[in-house]
Amino acid sequence: MPDKLGSDARPLRVAVVGSGPAGFYVTEALFGGGVQVQVDMYDRLPAPFGLVRYGVAPDHPKIKKVIKVYERTASRDGFAFLGNVMVGGDITVEELRLHYDAVVFACGAETDRRLGIAGEDLSSSYTATEFVAWYNGHPEYRERSFDLSHEVAVIIGVGNVAIDVARILCKTTDELKHTDIAAHALLALADSKIKQIHIIGRRGPVQAAFTPSEIKEFSDLADCDPVVEPADLVLNAESQTELDDPRSAPARKNYQFLQEFAARSQRTKSRRFIVHFLESPQEILGDGKVERIVLEKNRLAGDAFAQKAAGTGERSELRCGAFFRSVGYRGIAIPGVPFDDGRGIFPNTEGRVTEDGKPVPGLYATGWIKRGPSGVIGTNKPDAAETIKNLLADLGALTPCAQPDRAAVMNLLAGKGVKVVGYPGWQRIDAAEVARGEAEGKPREKFVTVAEMIAAAGVE
Numbered sequence: 001m002p003d004k005l006g007s008d009a010r011p012l013r014v015a016v017v018g019s020g021p022a023g024f025y026v027t028e029a030l031f032g033g034g035v036q037v038q039v040d041m042y043d044r045l046p047a048p049f050g051l052v053r054y055g056v057a058p059d060h061p062k063i064k065k066v067i068k069v070y071e072r073t074a075s076r077d078g079f080a081f082l083g084n085v086m087v088g089g090d091i092t093v094e095e096l097r098l099h100y101d102a103v104v105f106a107c108g109a110e111t112d113r114r115l116g117i118a119g120e121d122l123s124s125s126y127t128a129t130e131f132v133a134w135y136n137g138h139p140e141y142r143e144r145s146f147d148l149s150h151e152v153a154v155i156i157g158v159g160n161v162a163i164d165v166a167r168i169l170c171k172t173t174d175e176l177k178h179t180d181i182a183a184h185a186l187l188a189l190a191d192s193k194i195k196q197i198h199i200i201g202r203r204g205p206v207q208a209a210f211t212p213s214e215i216k217e218f219s220d221l222a223d224c225d226p227v228v229e230p231a232d233l234v235l236n237a238e239s240q241t242e243l244d245d246p247r248s249a250p251a252r253k254n255y256q257f258l259q260e261f262a263a264r265s266q267r268t269k270s271r272r273f274i275v276h277f278l279e280s281p282q283e284i285l286g287d288g289k290v291e292r293i294v295l296e297k298n299r300l301a302g303d304a305f306a307q308k309a310a311g312t313g314e315r316s317e318l319r320c321g322a323f324f325r326s327v328g329y330r331g332i333a334i335p336g337v338p339f340d341d342g343r344g345i346f347p348n349t350e351g352r353v354t355e356d357g358k359p360v361p362g363l364y365a366t367g368w369i370k371r372g373p374s375g376v377i378g379t380n381k382p383d384a385a386e387t388i389k390n391l392l393a394d395l396g397a398l399t400p401c402a403q404p405d406r407a408a409v410m411n412l413l414a415g416k417g418v419k420v421v422g423y424p425g426w427q428r429i430d431a432a433e434v435a436r437g438e439a440e441g442k443p444r445e446k447f448v449t450v451a452e453m454i455a456a457a458g459v460e
């Protein structure tokens with residue numbers, strides 16, 4: 001009689017693919033699940049923590065403190081980090097299934113949605129994804145360059161990511177230099193000629209997705225005035241109903257800040273953060289590079305809380321040198337795992353990956369690859385708990401893997417020449433980054449190439 005999965009004699013072996021918040025929350029839920037478990041957490045990068053390291057803005061250090069919670073999870077017996085291993089590249093899903101009883105995908109939503117308008121591929125038309133990854137020192141974006149030589153930048157989208165992009169463009173070097181922003185980005189931003197940062201939402205101020213604390217920050221920047229046209233804050237009856245609803249406290253706070261911006265008559269600073277509502281880009285014009293954006297005015301149609309933007313036909317043009325779209329993220333398919341191309345996620349029912357509506361035994365999903373790119377870091381915790389509740393409920397039905405042995409996986413990867421960075425290796429990278437940052441008065445100076453990270457990790 002074989003030993004039961006999850007027993008002392010045969011611990012449950014789980015591969016978690018991705019070391020962002022969702023990966024750490026599923027790992028913690030597995031360790032707290034009342035069974036003996038070993039978790040190998042894979043990341044394609046040598047550094048863990050996903051978007052906490054490569055997405056959260058450098059000038060928001062408090063948010064990154066959540067890493068302390070993840071460090072406690074990483075110190076648990078039975079946990080291993082396998083950094084610098086691309087699942088679907090360095091190791092296939094089929095190989096994972098040979099070595100693990102279950103695989104939980106926590107690989108996020110790493111690419112961006114398109115607007116689908118003409119001119120989107122002109123040079124100096126960028127995605128928020130690449131700009132954010134560049135200023136945060138993501139190794140795959142180190143070589144990107146952004147044309148900051150023109151006075152006007154336009155950002156499409158009014159979520160928190162768009163706001164982050166705007167704020168980084170609005171801030172002075174002094175406001176950024178003591179953050180963990182990548183050195184190459186600080187250098188380029190110091191030379192920026194951008195004076196007007198326009199942010200454009202297709203619906204109205206009540207429907208904006210940014211949060212009050214994010215918009216509030218523009219009240220008091222060192223060298224940037226916030227600007228909103230009072231006409232953009234006029235509400236139709238449905239939007240007024242939405243605003244008055246007891247559930248709309250954040251929207252009411254947003255609206256108050258926007259009203260305060262609109263009421264300002266004194267504009268003394270050299271940069272302007274200009275918020276537009278009820279406009280959609282129709283076309284990007286330019287000879288090889290972005291020169292002008294054609295915008296169409298919208299009106300809202302539909303019932304309160306279900307209003308959609310509809311074009312009015314009224315068009316205008318905005319001169320612009322750098323264009324950023326921030327209209328949502330999408331997951332990337334991994335060979336061997338079903339993919340919902342429409343939604344950009346791994347299809348699943350409450351975390352059980354499905355194919356044609358039926359669960360695929362042994363495959364699970366959590367975080368942004370499970371539900372799409374929504375919610376804050378903390379949202380991933382209950383999401384992970386749901387996935388692990390279902391995985392543990394399936395325990396008796398899981399097929400035990402053929403080679404439940406970490407050493408066998410390490411041999412497989414070594415045989416392929418993959419330089420695996422373990423958790424101790426990451427801790428050496430971390431310490432070296434912190435030491436590099438000290439001289440500059442920064443919390444850390446990130447390594448921005450994989451080769452530097454591997455060298456700092458001491459991996460042969």
Ligand code: FAD
Nearest residue numbers: 018020021022043044050051055087107108367368376377
């Ligand atoms: P991720 O954090 O993206 O982690 C996915 C991990 O999987 C990555 O480490 C990636 O390298 C790895 N991976 C991907 N594919 C593979 C593969 N094939 N093989 C191995 N590894 C792989 N939330 C807040 O609460 N506060 C904020 O201030 C905040 N700021 C944000 C700023 C930006 C720009 C963005 C985009 C999001 C922000 N969020 C913020 C949201 C928060 O970051 C997400 O909720 C959270 O990171 C999603 O977690 P995840 O683990 O699903 O994905």
